[in-house]
Amino acid sequence: MPGFSIYVTRAIPESGLALLESAPDVERVEVSPHDRPLERSELERALAERDGAIVLLTDTIDDALLARAPGLRAIACYSVGTDNVDLAAAKRRGVAVTNTPDVLTDATADMTWALLLATARRVAEGDALVRAGKFPGWSPLFFLGADVSGSVLGLLGAGRIASAVLARARGFGMRVIYCSRASKPALDGAGARFVSMDALLRESDFLSIHVPLTKDTRHAIDERALSLMKPTAILVNTSRGPIVDEAALVRALSQGRIAGAGLDVFEDEPRLAPGLAELGSVVLAPHVGSATRATRSRMAVLAAEGCLFSLRGTKPRNWVEGSAWPARRMG
Ligand code: GLV
Helix, strand or coil: CCCEEEEECCCCCHHHHHHHHCCCCEEEEEECCCCCCCCHHHHHHHHCCCCEEEECCCCCECHHHHHCCCCCCEEEECCCCCCCECHHHHHHCCCEEECCCCCCHHHHHHHHHHHHHHHHCCHHHHHHHHHCCCCCCCCCCCCCCCCCCCCEEEEECCCHHHHHHHHHHHCCCCEEEEECCCCCHHHHHCCCEECCHHHHHHHCCEEEECCCCCCCCCCCECHHHHHHCCCCCEEEECCCHHHECHHHHHHHHHCCCCCEEEECCCCECCECCCCHHHCCCEEECCCCCCCCHHHHHHHHHHHHHHHHHHHCCCCCCCECCCCCCCCCCCC
């Protein structure tokens, strides 16, 4: 039987590619030559005759695409989020899907805190002001921000990243509340209080989003949700943009119905909702939650391992529930 043919839809760190290339049962590893997301037609052509692929969160893997790649047995997402993959279609078509959990938890929690602090203390706005030569000198009422220490942190979601954000909050003496489908012993044990969605919105000084994007979480933060938040509240999103109705967020910020937002993700990346970039009360980052050298390198190894294990018919540790059980190709 010939070895596996694997496509990687954009250059990833060498650590992952080396693992694929040195595997005795891999015949061919091809990496997209383009330094951009592939067009749909390019993606279809690239995956058509492959056994496995490492894909990015910018690649939409739906039923029609899988239909054109009948030999595909493994999709390794180079991300923890798998909202770009139709998992039910993957299951039907015998494609095992993996992702990159755990290795990016700390980097993403750190970025959440970077945005939370930067928004509360107006770091980006202050940086622009100083660079523009507009710093008038210290004064008692100049450039005041929000207190972080001692305030209430609300977590939407109770997974690994929420837990890591909570661990960091303890150093700031914050009271932490959280909302998720069910209470989680790990968060309860770490001193967080499980509350309803409305209580989360009403009580949080900082509301940080850590749920995956699904049909149930799309626009979880909509006009109504924003209207329940405190006028002094700050929203932080390092999860997925479409969880927030970005147009509603721009309206709430413009009208002073909430105080600020620290955003690493956007509803229609890389575009921004009209008006967002003009607001001084937001700090905007270019979807870099996991973007540290070591993290991205570990993600590459995990994605490569996931792809290889799936193709060999062995369940990888990062197999995604809802996709097909890994099965070895016959014949
Ligand atoms: C990044 O957004 C990821 O899902 O890993």
